[in-house]
Amino acid sequence: MNFLTVEKDYLQVLREWRRDFHKFPEPGWLEFRTSAIIAENLEAWGYEVYVGKEIVHGDSMGVPDKVLADAFYKKAIESDVSSKWLEKMEAGKTGVIAVLDTGIQGPTIAYRVDIDALPILESSEEKHVPQQLNFRSQNDGFMHACGHDSHATIGLGLAQQLMKVKDKLCGKIIIIFQPAEEGVRGGSAIVASPLLDKIDYLCALHIGTGIPKGTFVAGVDGFLATTKFDVTIKGVAAHSGINAEQGKNALLASAQAALALHSLPPHSEGVARVNVGTLEAGSGRNIIPSLAKMQLEIRGETTAINSFYEERVEQIFNGVAAMYDVEVQLEKVGYALNIPSDQQLAKILKETAIQQPSVKEVIEYRDFKAGSEDATFLMQKVQKQGGLACYSIIGTNLAAGHHHEEFDIEEEDMLSALEIWVNVPFKLYEELKVNG
Amino acid sequence: MNFLTVEKDYLQVLREWRRDFHKFPEPGWLEFRTSAIIAENLEAWGYEVYVGKEIVHGDSMGVPDKVLADAFYKKAIESDVSSKWLEKMEAGKTGVIAVLDTGIQGPTIAYRVDIDALPILESSEEKHVPQQLNFRSQNDGFMHACGHDSHATIGLGLAQQLMKVKDKLCGKIIIIFQPAEEGVRGGSAIVASPLLDKIDYLCALHIGTGIPKGTFVAGVDGFLATTKFDVTIKGVAAHSGINAEQGKNALLASAQAALALHSLPPHSEGVARVNVGTLEAGSGRNIIPSLAKMQLEIRGETTAINSFYEERVEQIFNGVAAMYDVEVQLEKVGYALNIPSDQQLAKILKETAIQQPSVKEVIEYRDFKAGSEDATFLMQKVQKQGGLACYSIIGTNLAAGHHHEEFDIEEEDMLSALEIWVNVPFKLYEELKVNG
Amino acid sequence: MNFLTVEKDYLQVLREWRRDFHKFPEPGWLEFRTSAIIAENLEAWGYEVYVGKEIVHGDSMGVPDKVLADAFYKKAIESDVSSKWLEKMEAGKTGVIAVLDTGIQGPTIAYRVDIDALPILESSEEKHVPQQLNFRSQNDGFMHACGHDSHATIGLGLAQQLMKVKDKLCGKIIIIFQPAEEGVRGGSAIVASPLLDKIDYLCALHIGTGIPKGTFVAGVDGFLATTKFDVTIKGVAAHSGINAEQGKNALLASAQAALALHSLPPHSEGVARVNVGTLEAGSGRNIIPSLAKMQLEIRGETTAINSFYEERVEQIFNGVAAMYDVEVQLEKVGYALNIPSDQQLAKILKETAIQQPSVKEVIEYRDFKAGSEDATFLMQKVQKQGGLACYSIIGTNLAAGHHHEEFDIEEEDMLSALEIWVNVPFKLYEELKVNG
Amino acid sequence: MNFLTVEKDYLQVLREWRRDFHKFPEPGWLEFRTSAIIAENLEAWGYEVYVGKEIVHGDSMGVPDKVLADAFYKKAIESDVSSKWLEKMEAGKTGVIAVLDTGIQGPTIAYRVDIDALPILESSEEKHVPQQLNFRSQNDGFMHACGHDSHATIGLGLAQQLMKVKDKLCGKIIIIFQPAEEGVRGGSAIVASPLLDKIDYLCALHIGTGIPKGTFVAGVDGFLATTKFDVTIKGVAAHSGINAEQGKNALLASAQAALALHSLPPHSEGVARVNVGTLEAGSGRNIIPSLAKMQLEIRGETTAINSFYEERVEQIFNGVAAMYDVEVQLEKVGYALNIPSDQQLAKILKETAIQQPSVKEVIEYRDFKAGSEDATFLMQKVQKQGGLACYSIIGTNLAAGHHHEEFDIEEEDMLSALEIWVNVPFKLYEELKVNG
Secondary structure, three states: OOOOOOOOOHHHHHHHHHHHHHHOOOEOOOOHHHHHHHHHHHHHHOOEEEEHHHOOOOOOOOOOOHHHHHHHHHHHHHOOOOHHHHOOOEOOEOOEEEEEEOOOOOOEEEEEEEOOEEOOOOOOOOOOHHHHOOOOOOOOOOEOOOOHHHHHHHHHHHHHHHHHOHHHOOOEEEEEEEOOOOOOOHHHHHOOOHHHOOOOEEEEEEEOOOOOOOEEEEEEEOOOEEEEEEEEEEOEOOEOOOOHHHOEOHHHHHHHHHHHHHOOOOOOOOOEEEEEEEEEEOOOOOEOOOEEEEEEEEEEOOHHHHHHHHHHHHHHHHHHHHHHOOEEEEEEEEEEOOOOOOHHHHHHHHHHHOOOOOOOEEEEEEEOOOOOOOHHHHHHHHHHOOOEEEEEEEOOOOOOOOOOOOOOOOOHHHHHHHHHHHHHHHHHHHHHOOOO | OOOOOOOOOHHHHHHHHHHHHHHOOOEOOOOHHHHHHHHHHHHHHOOEEEEHHHOOOOOOOOOOOHHHHHHHHHHHHHOOOOHHHHOOOEOOEOOEEEEEEOOOOOOEEEEEEEOOEEOOOOOOOOOOHHHHOOOOOOOOOOEOOOOHHHHHHHHHHHHHHHHHOHHHOOOEEEEEEEOOOOOOOHHHHHOOOHHHOOOOEEEEEEEOOOOOOOEEEEEEEOOOEEEEEEEEEEOEOEEOOOOHHHOEOHHHHHHHHHHHHHOOOOOOOOOEEEEEEEEEEOOOOOEEOOEEEEEEEEEEOOHHHHHHHHHHHHHHHHHHHHHHOOEEEEEEEEEEOOOOOOHHHHHHHHHHHHOOOOOOEEEEEEEOOOOOOOHHHHHHHHHHOOOEEEEEEEOOOOOOOOOOOOOOOOOHHHHHHHHHHHHHHHHHHHHHOOOO | OOOOOOOOOHHHHHHHHHHHHHHOOOEOOOOHHHHHHHHHHHHHHOOEEEEHHHOOOOOOOOOOOHHHHHHHHHHHHHOOOOHHHHOOOEOOEOOEEEEEEOOOOOOEEEEEEEOOEEOOOOOOOOOOHHHHOOOOOOOOOOEOOOOHHHHHHHHHHHHHHHHHOHHHOOOEEEEEEEOOOOOOOHHHHHOOOHHHOOOOEEEEEEEOOOOOOOEEEEEEEOOOEEEEEEEEEEOEOEEOOOOHHHOEOHHHHHHHHHHHHHOOOOOOOOOEEEEEEEEEEOOOOOEEOOEEEEEEEEEEOOHHHHHHHHHHHHHHHHHHHHHHOOEEEEEEEEEEOOOOOOHHHHHHHHHHHOOOOOOOEEEEEEEOOOOOOOHHHHHHHHHHOOOEEEEEEEOOOOOOOOOOOOOOOOOHHHHHHHHHHHHHHHHHHHHHOOOO | OOOOOOOOOHHHHHHHHHHHHHHOOOEOOOOHHHHHHHHHHHHHHOOEEEEHHHOOOOOOOOOOOHHHHHHHHHHHHHOOOOHHHHOOOEOOEOOEEEEEEOOOOOOEEEEEEEOOEEOOOOOOOOOOHHHHOOOOOOOOOOEOOOOHHHHHHHHHHHHHHHHHOHHHOOOEEEEEEEOOOOOOOHHHHHOOOHHHOOOOEEEEEEEOOOOOOOEEEEEEEOOOEEEEEEEEEEOEOOEOOOOHHHOEOHHHHHHHHHHHHHOOOOOOOOOEEEEEEEEEEOOOOOEOOOEEEEEEEEEEOOHHHHHHHHHHHHHHHHHHHHHHOOEEEEEEEEEEOOOOOOHHHHHHHHHHHHOOOOOOEEEEEEEOOOOOOOHHHHHHHHHHOOOEEEEEEEOOOOOOOOOOOOOOOOOHHHHHHHHHHHHHHHHHHHHHOOOO
């Protein structure tokens, strides 16, 4: 038996939001327009709405440079969103939290979605649906290629649907539209918000990830803890033919660092990866290179393994700095934990999901070795307070893999996710024997 | 006693040419407009003129990419130069050789100047004379920062002045406007031209280089032999977290190569330098890098030392290719020799120079440890045929060092160089006891 | 019900053999005296006996140098063993295979033990039992520190006990005393022997390895495939101050190889390890080093993973050879596979073992991530022919860990192993419904 | 005109000393017997004699280990030298200074020779003269392969000859028998001795070095400044297959250091060399190496260049220590300066030499790019006080190059050197117009 049914033609509403977000993708920390649209709707529906500077209390890692930030801010101003919301934001301070306090005794149930896009040039092939149907990215070089447009949409749909049954709810409902998930930057930056201090249940969700259409994975474990570093090495330039000995060679420093990083030993307690993904050094053929930049990441099966390598990476760069008498700046531009879903909440989600006709199969719990997620910061906070947190996946047919220029989802699967999520409070009330 | 006096107000003519060249700088192998203007004038004055494809018979190393080449070709078309000349050119085939065959028995005397600019953004400071007097570079990001605008001008002036006294000349006069000297690319590319097969005397010249105003160095030795390489390493990308072992890591290959290159031993027979000036590798933080690019150069006190390191560099990259199972392309993008000036010709140049009132001091011969020059290819060819070749320097006050964004010369010093060079044939005739 | 009971006081016989082997340990490929004693006994009891050159048909990897080989051969000659056996051996050709052909239709059942010692100086502490009881190693610097003295003893005991019940046996019994297990060298060298061509059941065994006294592990899986390489890099010496450029630096070559080897990527299909354990290069402070030696090993969770890294290691050294223009010799000095025990035979062994009163606990099958074993070659051969092979472990209390100078076993546990093994044929006959 | 003639048959005396020293070579800092014999003779002739602990006041770098030291001390005790001298010595405190104070006003003239042997196994080929004539090294593995046996002999001969003409001398004569020249260790260790505080003229000398027989080089310049380092890197061992991450890999640390050291830039002010001559790391194939040892040296055309690289070497090892979290000990085991001979004294030596009939040719002053010498410490001290110092070379025919196992000199050339040196005081008195 279902407590709340979402009408089939509500899919049309979801589609419009999703295609609008898709058409105007904004990279992490610059979701100005996206956040403003979300906030505008939420306020209209009656939620307390908190935006940008009001919710980002931690360090904003990996904020894009000023040129890009200004460009997206300008775009947002030029769109039709209200400056009321834009004023609450700046680069590194974006995203929205909506709160509905029923005033009635009951649990605090939170939902978390992410809203940022990727720096990928979207396909303009005719077979690519967004191209066909005219909602291909208008922000050249940026694309919703990981489905966060649909996540934002599910969050909005959830907000609207729950508000419709407001008088059946108790406790508090919190919906988190987290910024900057790509590069795992936003989770740790908003986790300190006092709005998130007393959550009893937290639901997070991803679409796709290889899970087949019609399947819902209630709880996943196995996110890899990860740390992303940007490294800048500053040496001293010199002319290689005239006074080479006066140079401090940032290129050689980076070469030795790359070798040292890749030759870190494996870890006996679990999977670990260190990768130097990019390296750029030097300015001219006959100049001792004075500048090198590297982008690298660590992944670890556990947060402890990840931390082990974090320390070793710092050691290596301290060492290289001393070896070449160069200055090294190590900037942490992304960070996520390995936090498992709670099995108890997974069970409740499973039971909620099996009642939805669009859901063909439910997997209660699954180890999911693959990527990293900064929802883990919110999950950790909830669990530390004694709450339960669960990360779920809703299956879909993907046109191409995540982060691919032809990535696309099937929109009706947003409705499935929504149907599950709107029923979670009622399932919980039932379990808790409280009345909404 | 002077054979030929250049009138003082001819400086005004030189100035106009030079400022025009300065205002429209073209990088090596793309000197379309510059070559066309030179050719147009030379033809008008009565020289046989050979352009671009007619003179470049060797490999054109380090030709800029198509995008840049097309842009400069388009600029040239849009300028007022005749398409007649442009049709004789393409990227990698530029420059001009002018021949005046008197028909009278006598020596073949050749002069060589270079004409290309550098990829440097010119200063827009008010104190910078080209900015003040409105001839700052109109080709943003490119600049005559090494004085080749003045060299081209001296070549033109020489052509015009000699033509005026045509009936006093005997033998042949050849004036070479060599392309692509920066990066030492043009010398070896034009040296095979049959026009240059029987030169008895070759004069080449540079302005500045730290020599004080009023001083003329008749013959220099000590150019370092050099080879410039561009290296591309192609590996195979893979996801560092998913299938790292399937990657072939171009970044690590380049790091090992950089260390190997810099740890080549010194050479017991003279100065040698190997420098990896730039390195760029990888595309994303979590991707095994599949592409790396390096720019490096070798310098050697002798051509033999330079060759020794060329071989070692090739060995290192062959080794790295095998080590990492990557494909390595080593492109030679520049090459110059160590060829000394002939002391006998230096003496004649000295004697010519001391007769010019604008020349305060003449240094007959000087070891000049510093840079590299691809005029050395022409010098080698001449010497091999039994001719004499000399590389001279005319002093000036520099506003800033060579290759600096505020580099500038004092224009009157072009006149001094011209005065010396126009008198060289007469001095030689005197020595040879022939009559022009 | 037990088919064959070994009398308790037979332990005294085992003890004498074991202490004799322990007192005169011989390293792999030099087990001259050990093999001769084994052969002498086996022949006396009526076995067909094959020794040294008669059984080693493959490459003998990692044969010790001539000085050591001659020393151990001389010791063997000076001991009281018969020259008849010694003549059948040489360095790299040792070990014994005994065959008992009953002439009666029935299965071929083979047992494999190893017999070599380690280059470890045995403890002379009073608490060390071999010291106390006067059977400490007389071959200084060599020690039975891995229990192969007890393995050889179990093999001998098994031979004697089975011969006693010869008329109850059918088919063939083969007992393999494999040389050079340490460093995984002997397995692949003897596997080609035609004596081993038609084995139906193969039992191999180790004592200790952390398994508690009284416990028998019937079948183990999880040996890591491994390859051991010794690498010699030959360059050219030169005086670093006088003619450094004429040197070919083997030390730098080895340094780059070490970094490349340790920076090989992890494998997505399982555990893998590459370790450069030792590096020795150079002869004098001011000499460009002309010689470097490295000892390294690869381990892989599967034989395929191990092979993947073998290939990469070869690539790296080919690359280094080209990079530094040095000669590289890569000698495979050890090799083992990852071959699982057969579960069917493990079940039979388990059932045999639980009938022995000295066995307190039997573990039927166990994944045993740890070391490597060259018995895997024999297991692979048997399995390929359709036979079954099983590697078992008999527990004991160890005085110190394997390869430790105070390593020691409890001798009575040899008897437990023997009791299990002598009953295996009868258990098998029962299963096969044949009569011995 | 010669002031003092050494009789031809005095060569026999020199020969005996030299052959005795040659037969019992002692390495640097362990010249116990050699010093004792020298001291015994000097005292007998009437010199004030200072030995070992009385003259070594600075740090003794590179003292051999205790085992070797004890062995040579024992040998010395067992030889027939007086314990009186041995008691004044210990490892790191050897050598002799002899002083003759005439009591008459006059200059202090010092001579310096060295006395140590090399760790080289002397040839036992019949053609090798010391083998033929039965004075081949009795200390296996050690050999006078650089002629210091002849230097010590020349010093002794000089002492005896000058004492014979004691009443013609004025001022002071000092003869320094310096220990541990090989590895440039002794010079800096004895330079602080107050006995050396007021030297007006210092003469040092080497035999051979490629100078032809009959030729005397009065003054040389061009010694390379040098520093020798022994490096120990201590990490932490771990099993590469079990807990690799707990290791701290000293081998990889040393590999990175070797590459960094060899990739130090050349120096624009002069020749410089850094060489890692030996590297030894690790203990077992499957162990993360916990120990690495390196021997390296720096050479510099000037003391300043040498110091520049000393600093960079220290930086590199500090860096490597941080990178790999290992402990690095950098021990300076040798040090020498670049100090030129004084031209004024060279002139006097030349004039002295040309008067000797055995001297065929005299070269007054020569730049001698080659090795390093710790006599430079004494030369520097003398020059700083306003004195003059000169390093000379006496030619000879060498049987094989220095440091070769078949090295040998022609003994009669010792006599030539002696003839020059004994006459130096008289030449100086003449110059100074003082009377001896």
